Amino acid sequence: MSAARTGCRYAVVAVHGDDAIAQRLTAGGLWPGAQIERLGQAPFGDPMLFRLHGYRLALRKSEAQRVQIVEVAS
Amino acid sequence: MTSSAPATPRVARRIALVGRANSGKTSVLMHLTGSLQRPVNFPGSSVECIESSVVEAGVTLNVVDLPGIGSLQATSRDEELALEVLHGRSGQRPDLLCVVLDASKLAVELAFLQSVRALGLPIVVALTKIDVATAEGFPIDAPRLQQALGLPAVVVHGVRGTGAPELRRTLATAALVPANANAAAVAVAPAARTLRASRTDRIDRWLLHPLLGPVALLGVVLGMFQLVFVVADPFLGWIEAAQGFVSDHVGGWLPDGAWRSFVVDGVINGVGSSLVFVPQIALLIAFVTVIEATGYMARAVFLLDRMLRCVGLSGKSFVPLASSFACAIPGIVASRILGDERDRLATIAVAPLMSCSARLPVYVVLLAAFFPPHQAGLLLFLLYLLGIVVAVLVALVLRRTVLRGGTSMLLMELPAYQRPRCRLVFAHTLFAVKSFLRTAGTVILVATMVVWALGYFPRPAAIHEQFEAQRTAAPAGTEGDATRAQLDAAEAAAYLEQSWLATAGKAVQPVFAPAGFDWRMTVGVLAAFPARELVVPTLGTLYSLGEVEASADEPDVRLSTALREQKGADGKPALDGLIALAVMVFFALCSQCAGTLAAIRRETNGWKWPVFTFVYMTVLAWLAAVAVYQIGRLCGYGG
Incomplete structure (x- = not known):
């Protein structure tokens, strides 16, 4: 998810790991099948900003890396 | 219902x-x-x-x-x-x-x-x-x-x-x-x-822009300070003028003696000096509330996360740290939003270094007394910067020693922008001011009276008799009036010199001598340890008791003038710009607030962190004040 390009649409495939961070990511809406869109990033490229389920979610790069995504046609 | x-x-x-x-x-x-x-x-x-x-x-x-x-x-x-x-x-x-x-x-x-x-x-x-x-x-x-x-x-x-x-x-x-x-x-x-694109998307295009975003954030932070220092300024003048008016009139009704001194120098001075904070606290709280209510606070966290992580904090630390510019106590409570325990402890430990609104009156009084306005503005900015820089260094040291490691995360919604509701901003500000005044009404007032009593007593009759004899000897008429006024001031100073307060201040003064503090400033520093709000009333009591009566008709510059004109035992001014700077640096870094330490104790469930915070801040403050004074002397500044 950290490699997502601005303006493209993606679908979540899986969240890696089984710790508190993974649980929080899932609880925040990053479950398999969820549609995401990268909106932008803070200065120096971190944290990153995504839209999912109609709201804006800020994530650090290190957390975004745990989310596997696949591009979908927009 | x-x-x-x-x-x-x-x-x-x-x-x-x-x-x-x-x-x-x-x-x-x-x-x-x-x-x-x-x-x-x-x-x-x-x-x-x-x-x-x-x-x-x-x-x-x-x-x-x-x-x-x-x-x-x-x-x-x-x-x-x-x-x-x-x-x-x-x-x-x-x-x-x-x-x-x-x-x-x-x-x-x-x-x-x-x-x-x-x-x-x-x-x-x-x-x-x-x-x-x-x-x-x-x-x-x-x-x-x-x-x-x-x-x-x-x-x-x-x-x-x-x-x-x-x-x-x-x-x-x-x-x-x-x-x-x-x-x-x-x-x-x-x-x-x-x-x-929604309205929020369009606003974010500017406010989260890689270049314009940080510029806008800087603008918001500078706007906050501008608001506090420029907008609050006339209010400060009015409050001080009102205080001067009340003490002149009430003083006129009361017979000369202990009661008049108690009411004018103790009660009115104490209440007035704490009321002076109200405009600044109100403006700061209102500003922070508006920023949170619009949804911009989350953007600030987003923009600052990377930078704050470099010094071992988290973007979310911005919220407690920003609140701490108004008062560290709500800031310490607000640090609960930090997910990682180490981030939270580091934030709590450095939050009291942000120059809270209780420090501002100290800065304002000393800057007005010893520096021209154009220098005063710059120095004020540098004092705030000093707190921030030291906070960054302390956070860095903590995260590399006792608070090493830990996995923090940032998983935060950036909410849609909303218009802040006036009624709520007003209600919240009122709440903050009320809770401040409750403290001012009890802690500050009681402590002011104690300081007044320690500075007023004992009153040996010998001093009175000595000056009464000189007054009788002075010639009658206008010429004699001036002499008698001078004698009155000298008598007040003589009483103060042998008071319990002076005795205590003189005993501790050697500790602060390397920083250039005289015994009066030492007393002010000591009296400020329960709450730094106390220093201005204390200095007011100390320097106005021995004050020359002539400056009383300019109430708004009363304390600043008294500080500047105060003479030491050798006849030279007791304070100068360099000493004032050392005092301000001391106040910028010192932990002088029982309320903050109590909040740290509650939030960390133990005495370890409040004791640590108190010790490191006080030691740093003393070292920095001494460094300022000694280096300044070496460079040829000050008397």
Whole structure:
């Protein structure tokens, strides 16, 4: 998810790991099948900003890396 | 609110407001019970469990607002607090849950609702932010959703509060049967998103721009300081003028002696010197509340996260640190939003280094006394910067030694922008000012009186007789009046020189001698340890008791003039610009606030962190003050 390009649409495939961070990511809406869109990033490229389920979610790069995504046609 | 006949026995329901961060719980609580908390547009702002009650249809609804939770697994201190209540581990388990769902991110909220059902408690749903969902391009079909949920559900409008009476009625009358934990998850097919970018998207294009975003943030922070220093300035002048007016008139009615000195130098001086803070505290709190309410605070966290992480803090540390510029106590409480314990402890330890509004009067008085206005502005900025720079260094050291490691995360919603509600900003500001005045009315006033008494007594008759003899010897007429006024001032100074306060100050003075403090300033520093608010009244008492009467007709510059004109034992001025700078640096870094230390103790459950904070700050302050004075002397500044 950290490699997502601005303006493209993606679908979540899986969240890696089984710790508190993974649980929080899932609880925040990053479950398999969820549609995401990268909106932008803070200065120096971190944290990153995504839209999912109609709201804006800020994530650090290190957390975004745990989310596997696949591009979908927009 | 309907009330039935008083004879009817009251039935009470304990209701917990549950919701994800920034779902609008506090707004719902406000409309539900009329309690004026502060609903703000920042995830994680309800860090305390707030309880209030209301009577509806003969049922007392005791509503407790829990901190927002992300899931039923706690990852931060405030989530832990909420879960303890929900599982009945802390206090009585609620009879009924009012689950607040944010319609603008419904898919996530419904998943949350699904996990809350597992608690096996009765549930009533409050649906908020329908308007935001529409503005963001996801209109919600509320009636159909209510039907699909299979639970009592009420739409509440956060700004106007429509729907609140209906929610009250539902909460009072809903059957207390546990929600079906195995109910099928409600699927909402989100309506096709309108292609037009929402208002929030358009604003974010500028405010989160890689270059313009940080510039805008800098502008907001500078605007905050500008507001505090420029807008508050005339108010300060008025308060000081009013104080001068009151003490001149009240002083005129009272006979000369201990009572007059007590009322004028003790009480009026003490009250006036603490009232001077009010405009600044009010403006700062109002500003921070507005920033949170608009939704910009989350953007600031987003923009600053990377930078703050470099020094071992988190973007979220910005919120407690920014609040600490008004007062460190709410800042320390606000650090509960930090998920990682090490981030939280580091933030708590450095928050008191932010120059709070109680330090400002010290800066203002000394800068006005010893520096021309153009230098004063720059020095003031540098003093604030000093606190920030030292905080960064301390945080760096802490994260590389005792607070090493830890995995923090940032998983934060950037909410849609909203217009702040004037009534709430006003209510919250009023609350902050009231709680400050409660402190001012007790701690500051009592301490001012103690300091006055220590400075007024003992009154040996020998001094009076000696000066009375000289006064009688002075020639009559206008010429003699001037001599007598000088003798009066000299008498007051002679009394002060041998007072208990002076004795204590002179005993401790050698500790502060390397920083250039005279015994009066030493007394001021000592008196400020319970609360630094005390230093200005104390210096006021100390320097005005021996003050030359002529400066009394310029009340607004009273203390500044007295400080500048004070002579030491050798006849040279007791203070100069360099010493004033050393004093200000000392105040910028020193931990002089019992309230802050008490807050740290409460938030860290022990004495380790408050003791550590007190010691490191005080030692740093002393070293820095000595360094300023000694280096300044070497460079040829000061007398």
